Amino acid sequence: xxxxxxxxxxxxxxxxxxxxxxxxxxxxxxxxxxxxxxxxxxxxxxxxxxxxxxxxxxxxxxxxxxxxxxxxxxxxxxxxxxxxxxxxxxxxxxxxxxxxxxxxxxxxxxxxxxxxx
Numbered sequence: 121x122x123x124x125x126x127x128x129x130x131x132x133x134x135x136x137x138x139x140x141x142x143x144x145x146x147x148x149x150x151x152x153x154x155x156x157x158x159x160x161x162x163x164x165x166x167x168x169x170x171x172x173x174x175x176x177x178x179x180x181x182x183x184x185x186x187x188x189x190x191x192x193x194x195x196x197x198x199x200x201x202x203x204x205x206x207x208x209x210x211x212x213x214x215x216x217x218x219x220x221x222x223x224x225x226x227x228x229x230x231x232x233x234x235x236x237x
Contacts, residue, residue: 142171177205180207
């Protein structure tokens with residue numbers, strides 16, 4: 121499979137994974153949509169979804185350039201969206217990369233939510 125097809129397939133994989141976990145309509149962003157806006161590789165149809173708070177970049181490559189990918193996600197993300205890179209290699213798990221401060225904010229929100237239960 122060529123790299124472009126592999127990338128598109130991985131974007132669909134990520135969209136389906138988010139769809140399964142959150143029971144929301146999540147789709148791969150087409151090239152025309154990316155050109156018009158800074159929308160990331162996948163997006164929920166409902167922009168008020170928790171998933172819409174993140175700028176999703178999907179990378180399926182054998183050679184990783186995590187910092188470059190994260191910088192691109194950060195540069196492309198709208199100011200209200202947190203950049204996230206989801207990456208994998210052949211026969212590997214999926215991994216999520218984000219700034220430590222963004223991860224800590226996420227944990228703090230989760231902690232507040234769990235304390236309310």
